[in-house]
Amino acid sequence: MVMIKRLSTVDADFSAQLDALLAFEATADEGIERTVAGILADVKARGDAAVIDYTQRFDRLTAAAMSDLELSAGELRAALDGLSGERRAALEAAAGRIRDYHQRQKLEGWSYTEADGTRLGQMITPLDRVGLYVPGGKAAYPSSVLMNAIPAKVAGVKELIMVVPTPGGEKNALVLAAACLAGVDRVFTIGGAQAVGALAYGTQTVPRVDKIVGPGNAYVAAAKRRVFGIVGIDMVAGPSEILVVSDGTGNPDWVAMDLFSQAEHDELAQSILVCTDAAFIDRVQASIAKLLPTMPRQEVIRTSLADRGAFILVHDMLEAVAIANRIAPEHLELALDDPAPWVEQIHHAGAIFIGHYTSESLGDYCAGPNHVLPTSGSARFSSPLGVYDFQKRTSLIQVSPAGAQTLGRIAATLADGEGLPAHAKSAEFRLER
Template identity: 55%
Template sequence: MPVDLYASSPEFPQQFAALLSAKRETDADVNATVAAILAEVRARGDEAVVDYTRTYDRLPSLTVETMRLSRETIDGAADTVPAELMEALRAAAGRIRSYHQRQMPESYDYVDEAGVRLGSRWLAVEAAGLYVPGGTAAYPSSVLMNAIPAKVAGVERLVMVVPTPDGKLNPLVMAAAREAGVDEIYRIGGAQAVAALAYGTATIAPVDKIVGPGNAWVAAAKRQVYGTVGIDMIAGPSEILVVADKDNDPSWIAMDLLSQAEHDTAAQSILVTDDAAFGEAVKQAVEAHLQVLPRADIARQSWDVHGAVIVVDDLAEAVAIVDRVAPEHLELAVADPDALANKIRNAGAIFLGRYTPEAVGDYVGGPNHVLPTARSARFSSGLGVLDFMKRTSLLGCTAESLRAIGGAAVALANAEGLQAHGQSVALRLNMAKGG
């Protein structure tokens, strides 16, 4: 059963600290094995990628020539998606695209009072790689959430890698990739796919950034190639914190908690309420839902091992609790959600009001569902357009403007003992005086 905590209890600080520090990661340490795979791909290129894929994805017939999916193969799979699902996919893509278009930054260029030209220019990375899990964890919504911001940013070449165990394609994933504008798709996965994206092979040109979720092997590979390429984040188990008063339907809140618990046995669902009786009603509703959910075994283990119900005397106390947890998803199922939201600093995404379940954000809300986990919302943000862009500073001096600011540069360079720095400015100042 989930742990019950009372904020007014003298033991609460210790109990809450224990809840936050409990280890939820379940993945084994695969760093050494992954390092060997990366080295093999770097040394042998396509040959290594094909060898690993034949073994791990049960594709004995795979060749270098068949790694990349043809347009005909992609269309053939995507065209089997039922019309109703295709309509839902397009609706989601449209809302995600519209939201992310508002994130586009503006470049600027101006001349300051000293006559110095200053500016900042935003440009997209040239190429990005998107890792998409295969098998039961192949979620088309994740394709949209990762690919659309890249294309909105202006990424010219977007490459998707997706394992196809036993050669089976997921039609909805293919349809999502086509809808999002993915340029190349390769039927490879695991650490070998990450290596191919980072280092490049004869067939797969390297990318500048790799995004997308994956298992322990993929996460370890992304960590190890970071620096050669950029990465988005290392995603941990999913999490949700719901702040709810007694005026909610317990059944609604219970299902919201289970919407994350069903992801993974290591996921965490926390309820914060100012009404102990309501908390008990939610727990009873969770039990009722678990009797019928297809993924009940996963959800129950998550809820029983990592779940919590925290009772506060006043909902205002929830703000400090939320900021300590820094949850991936935060629902504010209260009468005035903005009153709380405006005081909260740390949350990946905030869902405002009783009619905004977290699940709507997973699919059709518009904001990205790739969010910081494991308390990293304290210092990081969800995936967005800026993750696929980089900023370059612009600086331009004339003889006159260099004369206005150069003396200070010379003084500071000399103070730091970097004479060549100082002389590179001083020589020009002398030229300017002579001119």
């Protein structure tokens, strides 16, 4: 039996209990930070040689040169062609849906001309080169390849460099097939902080990128934090989360499995049920007891639910929505018979899964929207990964002779007020006397 915390909004200390439940601080491990700092400095100084050394040490690969660690387009194509018909069809269907959804996100430039002829606007351009980190070995995520690479290609990124560790030479065919489908340009079988360093600084073989995206372990996360500013990064994500809001109308087995779907990621993942019906919470608890023994990752799920999971009983849907907005979850399921009236009441969530038939797992793989989502409450100010993360906005300003007379006087006055006389003179020189 899994002992899952039970909270109720009628509890006098409910707010404090909820804060304690949600508390998660990704405190930096000093040992990891020191190791990562040393690796990054070494890669910056020695380039290819350092990357090869660390790859041989950590991934048990023998490489005389970086060319030994780069996969050809032919190898990627062979991986795709070697898939079973069912797997290839599923991968292609997911890629098609993801591409179709993200095509609609593409930003376009705009401009307008004022009465005096001054033109103002915004130009949209793609990033030149992006690095995609993909976990390798047994922890292989072809869905992450599609979710990161396809929006970049839709945005018009000129070159996409993928790095994926292959410990002991273990390559995952689905990951390589996904890279082929998504249009990845180059693939290096390197990982860890050394791969992040190679992408951020560039080496003799690995080109320097403008942005690094994709998930990784604690060393990868620490490396991404350290190189931010030299390159852009997508985010430093926390543990996976799901919040299911229920009015007691659903199938308790479905809800239990949806909670499992995040809990199985790792012991720090968080699965919470907010419900207006105490009897339904009991039914979900019974479903958990029934279904958990059938799960291959039951010990991970058990620990996750016991340590960070919760059932929260609320008075009504207004309270449920208020709590959902306070938590700002990565994944929010509205497991309701009539969810439509409540969707627009949700202000903070990475993704909203609407209705009983919309399991979060569909969003992870094939619904279309991106599964790279803000965690740890950052949905209050962050958005899912999208095409816009691979595009830049540049302001356009073309002032007419007539506009310079009006704007010049305004700018000169404000510049004088700030004590910047060269600014003022720069504007005044263009004024007609």
